Amino acid sequence: MRNLTALLFSGGLxxxxxxxxxxxxxxxxxxxxxxxxxxxxxxxxxAANLVTSVxxxxxxxxxxxxxxxxxxxxTATSMVLGSFAMTDEASETEQREDGSILGSSVRLFFPxxxxxxxYIIVHGHLTPGGGFQGxxxxxxxxxxxxxxxxxxxxxxxxIALVEGFSGAAFILIGLTALFSGQAFLQPLFEHGxxxxxxxxxxxxxxxxxxGLKVGAELSGLLANLAGISSHAAEAEK
Amino acid sequence: xxxxxxxxxxxxxxxxxxxxGLIVIGIAGVVLHQNIFRMVLALAIAEAGGNLLxxxxxxxxxxxxxxxxxxxxxxxxxxxxxxxxxxxxxLTSIVIGVGIQALALALIIRIHQRYGTLxxxxxxxxxxxxxxxxxxxxxxxxxxxxxxxxxxxxxPESTAKRANNE
Numbered sequence: 001m002r003n004l005t006a007l008l009f010s011g012g013l014x015x016x017x018x019x020x021x022x023x024x025x026x027x028x029x030x031x032x033x034x035x036x037x038x039x040x041x042x043x044x045x046x047a048a049n050l051v052t053s054v055x056x057x058x059x060x061x062x063x064x065x066x067x068x069x070x071x072x073x074x075t076a077t078s079m080v081l082g083s084f085a086m087t088d089e090a091s092e093t094e095q096r097e098d099g100s101i102l103g104s105s106v107r108l109f110f111p112x113x114x115x116x117x118x119y120i121i122v123h124g125h126l127t128p129g130g131g132f133q134g135x136x137x138x139x140x141x142x143x144x145x146x147x148x149x150x151x152x153x154x155x156x157x158x159i160a161l162v163e164g165f166s167g168a169a170f171i172l173i174g175l176t177a178l179f180s181g182q183a184f185l186q187p188l189f190e191h192g193x194x195x196x197x198x199x200x201x202x203x204x205x206x207x208x209x210x211g212l213k214v215g216a217e218l219s220g221l222l223a224n225l226a227g228i229s230s231h232a233a234e235a236e237k
Numbered sequence: 238x239x240x241x242x243x244x245x246x247x248x249x250x251x252x253x254x255x256x257x258g259l260i261v262i263g264i265a266g267v268v269l270h271q272n273i274f275r276m277v278l279a280l281a282i283a284e285a286g287g288n289l290l291x292x293x294x295x296x297x298x299x300x301x302x303x304x305x306x307x308x309x310x311x312x313x314x315x316x317x318x319x320x321x322x323x324x325x326x327x328l329t330s331i332v333i334g335v336g337i338q339a340l341a342l343a344l345i346i347r348i349h350q351r352y353g354t355l356x357x358x359x360x361x362x363x364x365x366x367x368x369x370x371x372x373x374x375x376x377x378x379x380x381x382x383x384x385x386x387x388x389x390x391x392x393p394e395s396t397a398k399r400a401n402n403e
Binding site: 003006007009010013014017018021024025026027031033034035037038039041042048049050051053054055059062063066069070072073074076077080081127128130132194214218221224225228 | 245248249252253257258260261264265268269293294295296297298302303304305306310313315316318320321322323324325328329331332333335336337339340342343344346347
């Protein structure tokens, strides 16, 4: 009976969504703002990647809010899982000997992933990618040793430092724009030559701050989850 | 077959069916499953459908990604590009989704450690017991619940006497 109700509900939802879809024609944008941004973004922001000019130029406060949500989620996660991280000293969980294949591939991939992540962050205003995508790759680079060598701990103090400084840098750049007589988070500096690495004003700086913050937050979050699973494995033994 | 060369109406329904199908599958999963971990996974599927729907909203026929490259860097021609606003919104939504899923998984880990089960009803029953205990309320007795079993016990002596006098 319960399943039947659920299926009926899902079918009704599908029908409603289809009715909404019926009213849109594909390829005909329901919003006009997109066309206006496409026309003006190159002149106003000067980034080759127009998605970046939307994310950081036109909707910078949204991005700040998004970082805040991510920060809240990471804080709440470490709060929920936290008491283990406090009691769980590195001396208690002995660092197991790593397998040679896993260990060497981690040592091989760590610098490669770091380079790739930083490249994607720094070129966020030129190519597909940016602070969020590159930050996730950075987090992956720092998470790899934890996966390969269970029981290995991560430097939580360093992560908190990077996270705090990059978040503060993002807000400081926004405040600098505010005190120089512009709106909060409005892009600063000259646009430069479009398509060059040093172009688009303060957008690359903002994306570097976002990338470092996302990377630090996600690696802290993943380390928390990994720490609790290795602790559970210890408890089972 | 190149999807752009397809019949536009067929392409429209293919894309919309895909995105909305993902949303409906996700919502149905949330409603049908008893296991809370599977509910989180179903929520992730629904979220993917929502993101896909947003990206489809910015679709234009014959348009390219909104990034200036190669020739377009010289001409600065942005007329044949898809809408960048939904893409920026989806970027936001994906990151927020990751944060929320991590938080949900952390809560699920804690629930499993405390109660040893992931079944929603069992967890709910255990939680109610815990909440009642921490509030110093009897397990099965809340203020809204009728006290005693039916037939109800007869009222105490004093109230019966008062009723007779009146």
